[in-house]
Amino acid sequence: MSLQISNISKSFKDLKALKHISLEVKENELYGLIGPDGAGKTTLFRILASLLLPDEGQANVAGYNVITDYKQLRKNIGYMPGKFSLYQDLTVEENLNFFATIFNSSIEENYDLIKDIYVQIEPFKKRKAGDLSGGMKQKLALSCALIHKPKVLFLDEPTTGVDPVSRNEFWDMLKKLQKKGITIFVSTPYMDEAALCDRIAFINKGEILQVDTPSAIVKNFAKQVLNIQTPSIYKALRVLGSYQHTHSIYPFGESLHYMDSRKDFDLNEVLNHLKNEEIKDVEGELISPEIEDVFMELSRN
Numbered sequence: 001m002s003l004q005i006s007n008i009s010k011s012f013k014d015l016k017a018l019k020h021i022s023l024e025v026k027e028n029e030l031y032g033l034i035g036p037d038g039a040g041k042t043t044l045f046r047i048l049a050s051l052l053l054p055d056e057g058q059a060n061v062a063g064y065n066v067i068t069d070y071k072q073l074r075k076n077i078g079y080m081p082g083k084f085s086l087y088q089d090l091t092v093e094e095n096l097n098f099f100a101t102i103f104n105s106s107i108e109e110n111y112d113l114i115k116d117i118y119v120q121i122e123p124f125k126k127r128k129a130g131d132l133s134g135g136m137k138q139k140l141a142l143s144c145a146l147i148h149k150p151k152v153l154f155l156d157e158p159t160t161g162v163d164p165v166s167r168n169e170f171w172d173m174l175k176k177l178q179k180k181g182i183t184i185f186v187s188t189p190y191m192d193e194a195a196l197c198d199r200i201a202f203i204n205k206g207e208i209l210q211v212d213t214p215s216a217i218v219k220n221f222a223k224q225v226l227n228i229q230t231p232s233i234y235k236a237l238r239v240l241g242s243y244q245h246t247h248s249i250y251p252f253g254e255s256l257h258y259m260d261s262r263k264d265f266d267l268n269e270v271l272n273h274l275k276n277e278e279i280k281d282v283e284g285e286l287i288s289p290e291i292e293d294v295f296m297e298l299s300r301n
């Protein structure tokens with residue numbers, strides 16, 4: 001195992017940020033921690049990177065205990081925090097050199113590992129980090145987290161606020177790093193990114209809700225999802241919010257996703273109910289659930 005987390009809890013005064021978290025990440029796995037803002041993702045990353053002490057529990061990363069072996073641990077992990085962590089007044093090259101130096105390494109020594117990523121920002125190596133675009137900052141931060149050839153890479157919301165094209169490129173880079181033998185533990189609030197991981201853990205309000213492969217998570221989901229389209233989306237949301245058979249209803253992109261409280265239901269009955277409430281141009285079809293539907297259902301409790 002690359003990561004073993006057992007019964008970790010952490011509170012900030014009265015707020016329980018993490019409640020009895022236990023997880024295992026296999027060697028060379030690309031593992032996603034998926035949850036909304038405030039779920040506890042950053043708190044868990046900081047504990048795993050030995051920057052914050054848990055109130056209770058144990059964690060081992062690459063065989064090192066996060067409390068007792070923190071010096072060794074820090075040499076063997078790369079950590080890319082959610083907030084941009086580089087020196088804004090240093091150039092791209094100076095930032096990379098700085099991180100290499102604190103690990104007694106050099107850009108040349110591990111160039112192979114960062115090459116694919118660094119070549120994309122190398123033309124701007126004399127530019128100050130503070131003047132880079134979001135996508136470029138992210139590539140520089142990733143290069144800096146990799147410069148000492150870590151066994152385990154922690155990436156806390158690496159794609160938040162980054163445009164969709166750069167997000168895709170970033171995930172391609174992660175897949176390549178995984179092929180080079182690195183274990184990757186990555187958090188994201190974007191449900192579409194969950195599907196790109198080998199396994200995911202859903203986290204909400206400091207608790208792990210489910211752990212599995214993305215495909216098993218949707219396959220094992222028991223409820224049927226009705227995708228409803230109408231120009232009167234808010235009115236439809238209100239009407240179904242008080243419909244007697246509604247189990248759940250929420251906006252999903254430009255449609256609504258509806259789940260019925262009965263085991264079996266006729267979708268026309270639901271659509272007719274909307275039409276009877278004077279909602280015109282309603283269309284609906286049963287669809288395969290998406291990862292976000294499962295998360296919405298698990299988060300209800």
Ligand SMILES: Nc1ncnc2c1ncn2[C@@H]1O[C@H](COP(=O)(O)OP(=O)(O)OP(=O)(O)O)[C@@H](O)[C@H]1O
Nearest residue numbers: 012015017035036037038039040041042043044157
């Ligand atoms: N140092 C701190 N002092 C007090 N409360 C904190 C501290 N750090 C985190 N929290 C609280 O703990 C909870 C979990 O925060 P955390 O940053 O771990 O969540 P997150 O899933 O990373 O979300 P985000 O994307 O918003 O950072 C939040 O309610 C947050 O306000």
